[in-house]
Amino acid sequence: MSKEIVEKDILFEIKNLKKYFPVKGGVLQRTVGHVKAVDDVSFTIYKGETLGIVGESGSGKSTLGRTILRLLDPTDGEIIYNNEDISGLRQGKLRPYRKDMQMVFQDPYASLNPRMSVGELIEEPMIVQNTLSKPDRKKMVVDLLEKVGLGPEARGKYPHEFSGGQRQRIGIARSLSTRPKFIIGDEPVSALDVSVQSQVLNLMEDLQDEFDLTYLFIAHDLSVVKHISDRVGVMYLGRLAEIAPKDSLYDKPLHPYTQALIAAVPSTDVLNVREKTPLKGDLPSPSNPPTGCAFHTRCPKAHDRCKVERPELTHMGEEHYVACHLYTEPEPVVKVE
Amino acid sequence: MSNERILDVKGLKTQFRIDKQKVAKAVDGIDFHINKGETLAIVGESGSGKSITALSIMQLIPSPPGKIVEGSIELDGVDLLGLSEKQMTATRGNDVAMIFQEPMTSLNPVFTIGTQVSEPLRKHKKLGKKEAKKQTIELLKLVGFPRAEDIFHEYPHQLSGGMRQRAMIAMALSCAPKLIIADEPTTALDVTIQAQILDLMLDMKKKTGSSILMITHDLGVVAETADRVAVMYAGQIVETSTVKELFVKPKHPYTVGLLNSMPKIDQDSERLESIPGMVPPAHNFPQGCRFAPRCKHAMDKCTEAVPDLIEDGLNHKVRCVLYDGSGKGVTHV
Ligand SMILES: Nc1ncnc2c1ncn2[C@@H]1O[C@H](COP(=O)(O)OP(=O)(O)O)[C@@H](O)[C@H]1O
Ligand SMILES: Nc1ncnc2c1ncn2[C@@H]1O[C@H](COP(=O)(O)OP(=O)(O)O)[C@@H](O)[C@H]1O
Ligand code: SF4
Ligand SMILES: [Mg+2]
Ligand SMILES: [Mg+2]
Numbered sequence: 006m007s008k009e010i011v012e013k014d015i016l017f018e019i020k021n022l023k024k025y026f027p028v029k030g031g032v033l034q035r036t037v038g039h040v041k042a043v044d045d046v047s048f049t050i051y052k053g054e055t056l057g058i059v060g061e062s063g064s065g066k067s068t069l070g071r072t073i074l075r076l077l078d079p080t081d082g083e084i085i086y087n088n089e090d091i092s093g094l095r096q097g098k099l100r101p102y103r104k105d106m107q108m109v110f111q112d113p114y115a116s117l118n119p120r121m122s123v124g125e126l127i128e129e130p131m132i133v134q135n136t137l138s139k140p141d142r143k144k145m146v147v148d149l150l151e152k153v154g155l156g157p158e159a160r161g162k163y164p165h166e167f168s169g170g171q172r173q174r175i176g177i178a179r180s181l182s183t184r185p186k187f188i189i190g191d192e193p194v195s196a197l198d199v200s201v202q203s204q205v206l207n208l209m210e211d212l213q214d215e216f217d218l219t220y221l222f223i224a225h226d227l228s229v230v231k232h233i234s235d236r237v238g239v240m241y242l243g244r245l246a247e248i249a250p251k252d253s254l255y256d257k258p259l260h261p262y263t264q265a266l267i268a269a270v271p272s273t274d275v276l277n278v279r280e281k282t283p284l285k286g287d288l289p290s291p292s293n294p295p296t297g298c299a300f301h302t303r304c305p306k307a308h309d310r311c312k313v314e315r316p317e318l319t320h321m322g323e324e325h326y327v328a329c330h331l332y333t334e335p336e337p338v339v340k341v342e
Numbered sequence: 343m344s345n346e347r348i349l350d351v352k353g354l355k356t357q358f359r360i361d362k363q364k365v366a367k368a369v370d371g372i373d374f375h376i377n378k379g380e381t382l383a384i385v386g387e388s389g390s391g392k393s394i395t396a397l398s399i400m401q402l403i404p405s406p407p408g409k410i411v412e413g414s415i416e417l418d419g420v421d422l423l424g425l426s427e428k429q430m431t432a433t434r435g436n437d438v439a440m441i442f443q444e445p446m447t448s449l450n451p452v453f454t455i456g457t458q459v460s461e462p463l464r465k466h467k468k469l470g471k472k473e474a475k476k477q478t479i480e481l482l483k484l485v486g487f488p489r490a491e492d493i494f495h496e497y498p499h500q501l502s503g504g505m506r507q508r509a510m511i512a513m514a515l516s517c518a519p520k521l522i523i524a525d526e527p528t529t530a531l532d533v534t535i536q537a538q539i540l541d542l543m544l545d546m547k548k549k550t551g552s553s554i555l556m557i558t559h560d561l562g563v564v565a566e567t568a569d570r571v572a573v574m575y576a577g578q579i580v581e582t583s584t585v586k587e588l589f590v591k592p593k594h595p596y597t598v599g600l601l602n603s604m605p606k607i608d609q610d611s612e613r614l615e616s617i618p619g620m621v622p623p624a625h626n627f628p629q630g631c632r633f634a635p636r637c638k639h640a641m642d643k644c645t646e647a648v649p650d651l652i653e654d655g656l657n658h659k660v661r662c663v664l665y666d667g668s669g670k671g672v673t674h675v
Contacts, residue, residue: 200603271563
């Protein structure tokens, strides 16, 4: 959904964000290394946009999302929200920000307390925030159920009484209850069948318009991310390989990984069958990523420099950034106008 | 590819008893065939009866509560439903082999890859240990393990998901079966690994001339791997045709709806079409056309009786009253 963003107000500025998890080993369970789940990632999220994040499993998408929301403490870096760095705020100081930011998960069943009724589930975040009176909260619950396409009769029922798609609607209603400005969807439609997936995608688009929401939409499905996003970032082993407006990323991908990823998506276009060469090899272990460019072990265009020197994001024009030595000084191999 | 049928399924019904009143009609009267050297895809959303179709062919339906209540399944002229359990055991892994979505559940964690991949060779081909090992290492090389000798001695947990699926493919191929059934073989894999595995399957098919039943929920996988396709909905086949025809000229409102609700990487759409509601449970199918409650073309006639699967065009069949000769069909974008 490529709506025109007239003036680009910045909502988030993520600077050199890192999240490392310790790896324990030996009988003493000492820290023997780190999984660099998010490793020096910088980007901007504009107000009102949908920024998509794609990447294969283990690339750090969920950790990135959870760290931005401060559900995880960052190892290093800045998370600047509305001009304030929230990366170091203690949990108590975070409360005013919590209501602005919500998360919708892949498996709403795992994230919804099965012993709470749908009404209680949607009301709970409002009780925690303590800004609305009880009658106002009850009214809000009915309102939200309506907005997500469920009737008020859903209030008294429990999550197990609903299908996967309906549970995702409940999760969305709950996330909206604090009137957030920003929602992270972490694979919110990945578990759904395609006919239901499109219902939820359409709902998320409608709610974005109605409530002026900004989305960070995380998914491994490149087609879904293309559909819903304005801009898209591609992650590989904790790093941002490329980030660009969606059309530019899908029509002119620059990073060899982005190119391979897009080419790997099975196409339904039976009249124009593309010849493809699948990427070789497996995803390396995130606890022991390759040196230099983390992709060099699988990259068809890797050269000597890639093995030793880590490429940084380089501006390629019009908000298109890529981290690949084919495009970096001193000797760019490929020149792009 | 020939017109000789390697698999011929007729009127298959498989049901599960849920309680005294309820019966889940998981597979409810399906007919299809696979020609020698052909790949047929069965596609449908979850719960449509794809896996139960596969397990019925393998006769691995958990019983009770499940039971094949009607129909016939012929593999290369032999009616599998007439075989004794002993004969079926001799058939499984030998004449027909199956690859599952999650190889971890079908691989035993305490045995090495080599032991497991060579098992069908020892059991069905009665090979000695040494010869089975030699052939297994050949197979492992064939499916893309450069260090096949090492992999032979490794355990499933030492392999990545993609590598485990390669091992499963090697095992499935080991006795040169007449038919390979693959149930969502790439659903649990990342997209670059999925591409490798699909590529491997196509390559193996070229080399061995095997016939494949490919089960998937992903229309992209259908387009990339199959020759013909059957679309399942609520225990029935609602449309079947060649793959090209299905994507160029889909006919059943469900197929059209599915294609339009799917975001496509090589096409932009402002808004996705969505099919309202959801797949009905197998113990409570609606009257008449099972898609009628969700269908935007539904009319009175649709709920009167289950529409027949009617020939409409060459090798194209549709289960919808719009194609029973009285109507004009659906026009789609
Ligand atoms: N709580 C944790 N403790 C240790 N390692 C973790 C934790 N959470 C994630 N990781 C590791 O961080 C890497 C990135 O994981 P994740 O963010 O979940 O990736 P994605 O969402 O892209 O699949 C993986 O290697 C994962 O195993
Ligand atoms: N053991 C079982 N007991 C009861 N119902 C079952 C059982 N296994 C499958 N079913 C039902 O059969 C139907 C078809 O299931 P399945 O073939 O697994 O669907 P698919 O593979 O297309 O997702 C579903 O409605 C499912 O609930
Ligand atoms: S028979 Fe009727 S309800 Fe069923 S798909 Fe065709 S038009 Fe729709
Ligand atoms: Mg994740
Ligand atoms: Mg299944």
